[in-house]
Amino acid sequence: MHLALFLSTLLAGSVAALAVPSKESSKARRGLDIEVALDVDLSTCMTSEDTEDLVNAYIRLVSDFDEDDADRYLVDSFTDTSDSINTLVGNPLGTVTFPSKDAFVAAQLALAGSTPPVEVEDVPAVGCQSIAVIWTATFGDPAQPVRGESTLKTVEVDGDWMFESWDVEFNSIVWQENLS
Secondary structure: OOHHHHHHHHHHHHHHHOOOOOHHHHHHHHOOOOOOOOOOOHHHOOOHHHHHHHHHHHHHHHHOOOHHHHHHHEEEEEEEEOHHHHHHHOOOOOOOOEOOHHHHHHHHHHOOOOOOOEEEEEEEEEOOOEEEEEEEEEOOOOOOEEEEEEEEEEEEEOOEEEEEEEEEEEOHHHHHHHHO
């Protein structure tokens, strides 16, 4: 399915899902003990075009890095949290992997030319300011596909949508085997 059409349909469904009668009935129906935000100003939501642009930018930032993309799409306070990456590089689990845009850029520049291509499998959820992406990367030997899921949190800055943070998880065991 064409990504733009898919994202348009998904965004429309996400907006329609926000039309829940009340917080109480929403919580009762779900059986959740969390506050559900229903008072959403839809003018603060990404469009399907914004979403498609950001998904494509995400793929470039992780698999075909260019500093111009980092400047355009990452806020200075950007963070990336990934226990999958933390496992591979020896960082403590549960900690922020890249605490700033500068840390992420430095890591990507150090890996220049060696990051595997990433392909989007699906974009199963889009919120007003967040995108869920399921992706695969196939590389190395034995070239087993690595499946990952990323939650991309966004913010609008001077009329442009940018990444505020990412939460990224993938099969780090297969990733390590592909590197061996």
